Amino acid sequence: MDVVIIGAGPAGTMAARVVAEQGFTVTVYEKGPLKREKPCGGAVSGRVLREFDFKASNQFWDRPCTGIFLCSPRNKTATLPSDRTMAYFVMREKFDYYLAREAQSAGASLVENAPAEPLVKNGKVVGVRVNDEEIRAAIVIACDGTPSSCARALNLYRGNDSNxxxxxxxxxxxxxxxxxxxxxxxxxxxxxxxxxxxxxxxxxxxxxxxxxxxxxxxxxxxxxxxxxxxxxxxxxxxxxxxxxxxxxxxxxxxxxxxxxFSGISSPIYRDGFMIAGDAAGFVSLPTGEGIYYSMVSGKIAGEVAVEALRKEDFSKGMLKKYKERTDQRIGADMKWGPWLRRLALDTERDQEHVVKISAKDRWFGTMVRDMIVGDIPYNMFLWNLVKRPHKIGKFWLGI
Ligand SMILES: Cc1cc2nc3c(=O)[nH]c(=O)nc-3n(C[C@H](O)[C@H](O)[C@H](O)COP(=O)(O)OP(=O)(O)OC[C@H]3O[C@@H](n4cnc5c(N)ncnc54)[C@H](O)[C@@H]3O)c2cc1C
CATH class of the missing domain: 3.30.9.10 (D-Amino Acid Oxidase, subunit A, domain 2)
Structure with a gap:
């Protein structure tokens, strides 16, 4: 087996699809059934469709999202409509199964009801253990969500009561x-x-x-x-x-x-091993959005696995490209998300002001709306505010 993936959520099926499309063998082990309803709000940001070239005409969604409604701690409300579809509301059973079928169509093998754990020999991940069977693979990608049992087994887990x-x-x-x-x-x-x-x-x-x-x-x-x-x-x-x-x-x-919300695991790669999606900590702190980040990290892990297979180099020196590319693509949101939360959303006073100003100030409301659906990166959101001190003043005073 070239690649083995643990977990058939958006990260795992995305990684599998990329590997299979390039003609390598890949198997995904999913501990539950493939058709399962993962607990989730099910808001999929529009960038998922744009960046992964999914057609809205493929009915994996229930309803388009064309607006944001915010209600403050003191019950002030702001409705922030858009004239375009900004995101899609999905039931995860349908959405995840759609992604699984896409991976299968590309040639990936998906095995359900098969809990897997990393197989470690001499300190290296060399495959997975599924039931009592040992399956060797050149590369293992852990995509088992949070709290990841793979991360815990490999001492990469950073979760605690505060995060x-x-x-x-x-x-x-x-x-x-x-x-x-x-x-x-x-x-x-x-x-x-x-x-x-x-x-x-x-x-x-x-x-x-x-x-x-x-x-x-x-x-x-x-x-x-x-x-x-x-x-x-x-x-x-x-x-x-x-x-x-x-x-x-x-x-x-x-x-x-x-x-x-523990932040990105460190490291997220080892010899012959990568960890992606929620399991690696790729979730937005301000919004809890994780589907997009899981898919991006899963896709990059799949691409790096393909390059490693072509070069027959599965060392961490090769797989560090995974970290470099995820940093490049989604690192800024992971880095600035906690700042955004701390500066603008942490206290009830902040939340009250965000809703109040969003309702009154069109520019601010549009920024908040676009930030929530992922159309403005968090660093850009903060930078746009820094460039307009009077808006910060309004926000700070809540006027
Ligand atoms: C209540 C709630 C609401 C949310 N709302 C949103 C939202 O609206 N929008 C959004 O973008 N994100 C939302 N998220 C976050 C989102 O659900 C996750 O970020 C996303 O599902 C992560 O995808 P993943 O593939 O990394 O992991 P998961 O989707 O968790 O998939 C992991 C898979 O691995 C399997 N697995 C676990 N252990 C093993 C094992 N040992 N062997 C084999 N398989 C295993 C699991 O069964 C699961 O199928 C929400 C999360 C929660 C809890």
Missing amino acids: QAATYQYQMSMDNTEIDEKIGNNLEIYFGSSWVPYGYSWIFPKDGIVTVGCGTWFRAFKHYTITMKQCLDRFIKDHPVAREKVKNAHVLYPQSAMIG
Whole structure:
């Protein structure tokens, strides 16, 4: 086997597709079924379609996203519409299966219900162990999401209570006419510690479904006795803005998962080994967006694997290209995301001001909207503000 990949999420199937397209053998081991609903808001930024050349006509999505709706801790609201489709709302079962089929069509082999772990001999990753079978491969790419068991086995895991978030959400059935009327095609974000301490809540519309959830840092719950489920139930029942929107929606099923904000693992490559997607920490701190970053890192890992196979060089000297290229493509967002969060979104005061100014100042609102959907890199967002001190003044004073 040339390449073995652990995990069939967006990172793993993207990497597999790239390797298979170049005629090398690649197998993806997925611990669950290929058709599975990963807990996720399911907002896929428009750049995913643009950069990976996916056709919107391939119906892997439920609803286009044409606006952002923000609600502040004190229930001020800002609606930031766009005249174009900025993102797509997907159900992950459909979206991930679509990506898996694309990888299969390219020639990758995908094995479901097959939990895998890295096979290490003399300190080197030389393949994977699946059940009791040892499978050797020139290159292993770990794409097993967060908290990655591969990262933990290889001592690359950096998660702790301060940099990992817990989430809880419901997929709720809701009549499409009512979704159109009350939510439309907006991605809705609700700030406010009184609903979920230090975190935020969301409503994402789909086709006959709304995804309603909340998330916060693990550490936040050290000082509270409330559970995430209680936070979400209270949000749905009592939030002055949200409760009206979802009052006729019915819970289909709950979902819970972690989001790892621990930053990028170090290293993300070793001899014969790379780690991509959530498993490597490629997630946006300000928004929690991870699908795009997973796909980018998975694709780059696949490309570097192909080059290594062509040169028959699987050393870390060769695979360091993976780190260089991910730094180049998505490193700035990973670096500046924490700054953006710290400078503009960390406190309720900041969140109140972001919503207030977004509603009043068109330029600011457009910037915030485009930053949320990934159309403006975080460093550009901050730079655009630095160039306009009066906007910073407005933001700072909340006027
Ligand atoms: C509640 C919530 C809401 C989110 N909302 C959004 C959003 O709206 N937009 C967005 O862009 N991102 C969102 N994210 C983040 C997004 O879900 C992730 O960034 C993305 O799924 C990461 O893709 P991945 O391929 O790295 O990992 P995953 O999608 O987690 O895939 C990893 C795969 O590996 C498999 N696996 C794990 N261990 C093993 C093993 N030992 N052997 C074999 N297989 C294994 C898993 O079963 C899984 O299928 C959200 C996350 C959460 C928790």
